[in-house]
Amino acid sequence: MRKEKFPIGIPGVNLREIEREVPVTEPPAWPINDKLKHVGKSVKRTDAILKVTGKAKYTADINLPGMLQGRMLRSPHPSAKILSIDTSAAEAFPGVKAVYVLRSNMSGAEPKGGEDNGYPEIKYAGQAIAGVAAKDGQTAEEALKLIKVEYQTMPFVVDMDEAREPGAPLVFEQQVEQEETGGGGGGAKGLEQQGNVRGPSTKSFFGGPRGDVEQGMAEADVIVEGIFRTQVQTHSALETHGIVADWKPDMLTVYASTQSTKGVRSEMASIFDLPESKVRVICEYMGGGFGAKYGAGNFGVTAVNLSKISGQPVKLMLDRKAEHLAVGNRPNSWQELKIGAKKDGTLTAIKQESYGTAGIGLGAGVGRVAQAVYECPNFLTEQYDVFTNAGPGAAFRAPGNPQGAFALEQLIDELAEKLGTDALELRDKIDNSVVRKEERRLAAKAINWSRRKKPGSDTGVIKRGIGVAQSTWPRLIDIDSTAEVRMYRDGTVEIRSGVMDIGTGTRTILSQIVAEELGLEPEQISVKIGDTLFPNGPASGGSKVSGSITPAARNAAYKAKQEILKQAAPKMEEKAADLELKDGMIVSKTSGKTMSFKDALKQMRTSQIMTSASREDDYGGFMVGTFISHGDLGSVQMAEVSVNTETGFVKVEKIVAAHSCGRPLNPMQIQSQVNGGVIQGISYALYEDRVMDKNTGHMLNANLDQYKIAFSMEIPDIEVINIEEYTARSSTDAFGIAEPANIATAAAVANAIYNAIGVRLYELPMTPDKVLKALNLV
Amino acid sequence: MKKEENKPAGKKGFSRRNFLRGTGLTAAGMVVGTKGFAGEFAPAAAPVYGPDEVPVTLSVNDGSYQTLARPDEVLVDTLRERLDLTGTKLVCGRGACSACTVMVDDKPVCSCLTLTMEVQDKKITTIEGVADGDELHPIQQAFIDEDASMCGFCTPGMIMSCKSLLDRNSNPSLDEVKKAVRGNLCRCGTYPHVFKATLKAAERMG
Incomplete structure (x- = not known):
C-alpha cells in the first residue's frame, strides 16, 4: 500500500483533500474534473453512429445461417392444472423442426415440495407452457394452435385486496422462496406465510429496525399519517425479452437481450449441466431493460431446448403481449406510514407497514426511502408480499423506492405544513446530507421556489403548484468486475469486458477512462464489450456499472501504461519512473525528451501487451460484504404542475432534477439518464397502470396503446443539475445515476398537485378521475 | 400518441393487422382505415395473390430487391426477415409506437401496418x-451531437419521423417537433434530446 492524497467533497461547498492508502498496483489519484482532459467532458456516444444508421445489431436482429423462428404457447387460464399435453400434430406440421414442453415454471417464487406431474402448474394467464421452432414465424404460430392441452381450471385471484382476505383462492399451497438479489428482487428467506400473505420483512438493503417506535411516537408533539397506494407498472422496454440459441456439441452460444451476460451464462450452464466454459453469451446492443432482463427465463430455456432438439439455431423473441404479462413488472403497494416529530421538526419515530403484490413472485417491498433519507432514532418497517395470479414482478429502476418516496415525501410536506414551516426549511433541519442541501439550494433557485404560493391559493380554473421530493440510493459495487486492456504493435488500443451497454453509455465512458490514462483521444480506444469471452463485467443493474467497471478499466490501462513505459525507457535512455503519456507522446518529466506512443508500440517486444485488473475494495475500508459499499447518492427533484380543476387533467410543466453520482464522467450522458428517469417517473405518476380483470384474471391492456406511457406531448421542460461530489473511494471515484433519477419524480409531482389544488392525492396514477374525486366533483 | 397524417391506414385503407386483430381505438387513422375497408377491398379489379408466397419486387433505398412474400405479409417482416434490413424495428405490431416507421413514396408509414403487396410499385426508404453513402443526413448527425439515442431501439423510427418533418418544414417550432414525433415511443426518455437535435438539424440545413 502507499499513501495518496485525494480530492473529497463538493467543489464550491466543502472540497478538501484526504489521504488514503491505495494498493501499489493502482494509479495515482486523479484531480477534480476541471483538470482532466476527457473524463467529465461530454464526449459523444461512441456507438451513436451505428444506432442512427440502423447498423447496430440487437438480439432481435441476429440472423444466423439455418436459423429457425421460435414461438411460445402461453396459458389462457389464470390458474389451472395441466392434465395432459399432446404435441404430435404440431410436430407433424410441415416446416416444424422442434417442439418443447416446459417441465416447470422458471421465474417467480419457487414452491417447496408439492406434486410434479411433469407439466408446469399454471398460476397466471400468459404463463409459458411450450415452444415450437419452425422454418418461419407464421409456421410456428400455426403449429402452436395444434398443441392440445387439457386443463383443469382452478379458482384464482388477481386483486391484491381480495387475495389478502381469509378464504381467498391460494396462489401457492406450499411455502415458497425466491433468492434475494442486490437490485431488490426476491425476498428474505424463511418468512412466515399465511394464506397469500408472506412476511413481514423488516429489512431493506442495510440494517433493520432501530430504536423503539412506540416510545418515539409517545415523545412526538405532532404526528402525521396516511395510507398510500401505488399501481403495477410494466417495464415495457422496446426490445422484448428474447434470445437466439445456437446449440453445438462443443459450445452453446446464446445471443441474449439481457442486463447480465455472466448471469445468463451461469444459469444456462447450471440448467443444461454444462461447464461455464462451454456457454458463451453475447449482448452487443440491447433495446432497454430497466431491471427486468436477467437470467435465462422460460423463453430462454425453451429456445435452447428447441435448438438442441433441432440442431439448428433458434430465435425466440417475446411478443408485446407476453412482454407485459410474463417477464416482470413493478409491484403495486398499499402502505401505511406514520411519522412523529417534535415542535421544532426533529423526527422522533417513523413507522411503515406495507403490502404489495409481485404476482407469483416476491419483492414487493417499498424500499429504504423511509429508513434512510432522514435521521430518526426510532424506525420500524413491516413489509408483506401478497401473492396473486399474475406474472412475477421484477426489479424495476430503484425497486420499491418510488413507492416509498411517494408516501414519505408527501408526509414530510404535511409535517412542514402542520408545523407552519416551509417544506425546504424543514428538510434543511431534518436532513443531514450535505449533497442534498446543496441540491435543494440549486434546485430552488432554478425553479424559483420563492414564488410558491399557499396550497390551493392559485386563482382560476387552471391552478399551478410547485412541489419537492428527495431520495437516496446506495453506492452499489460488484467486485466481480474485470477489464482487460490490449495495446497492439500497429498502435491501436482496445479495452475488453463482459459488461454491457444497455443504452446507458458504458462504451463511451470506458473509452474516456482509458484515453485519459493513456494520454490518447477517446476515439482511439476500441471498446469491446457484451461477450462472456471477455473478462466478467458487472450486471447492468443497481446503478453499479460506472462504479464497478471504470476503476477496473483505469487500473488495467495503468498497468499497460507501465509496461510500455518500461519498454520505452531504455530506448529513450530514461528511467521509466520519469516518463509519462501525454497527447499521444511519451514525455520525460526530467529531460523533456519525447517519443511518440505509436513508435513505442511499434518497438514492443511482443506484438501485443495485455493487462487486466478487477475492481478492488473501496479505498478507506468502505466495504460491506462483497457487494455493497455504503454511503448514499442524493437527489432532489422539484416539479411545477398545472391542474385543470374542471377536467382534472394534470400537466407537468417543469421538472428540476438535482443529482449526485460521485465524479461525473460524461455530463451529456448523465443528462440523458436523468431525463429518462424523470420521464419514467412522470409516466408512473400520471399514466401507467396495469389493469387486471377480476372476473377473467386477464390483463386488459397488454399493448402499447391502452397501457398509457408518456410520449412526446407529455414531456415537460426538464432541467438537470449535476453535483460533482468526490468521495475518494476508487481510482475513478465514479458512480451510476440511472436509479436515483427515477425515485423522487412521482412524489414531487404529488406534492406539486397538492400545492396547486390544496387537496392531497394518496393513490397513483394521479389520473383526472382521482383529481376530480379529491376535489369532490364526482 | 395520435399521428393521423402519418398513419398508413388512413391513407391506404386496409392492412392485415388492422383487419385481423381489430385493434380498437389506437389511432384515428386506423378508424378511418376500417371505414374505408369495405369500399376499397370489394372491387373485383383488386389483384389476387397467394395463398402461398409469391415473388415480389421492391424498391428499397434506391435498390431493387426481388424476393418472396406472403399475401398477408407486412412490410416490416419482409424488410427484416427477407432482406436483412434490420434497422427497422418491430415493437408493438399495431401502429401504437412508430418504431417501425419507414418512408413510402416519401411519406412516413408504420411498416407493421403496411402490406408488402401494397408497396411493390412504390419507393421505400428505410x-x-x-x-448518402458515408455522409450522414443532418438529422442523423444532430442525433449524435445532442445524444438523442440511448438504447437506440426507437431511434430508426424516431429519425424517420423527424426527417419527414424536416422534409415538409425546414423551420419547425418546438411544438411542431413534438407533434411530429408524438406517435414515437421512447422508453429510455430521449425526447428532450430528440427535440433539440431536430431543431439543430433544421438550423444547419438552413
Missing part, C-alpha cells in the same frame, strides 16, 4: 437509406 433507416439504412437515410445517409
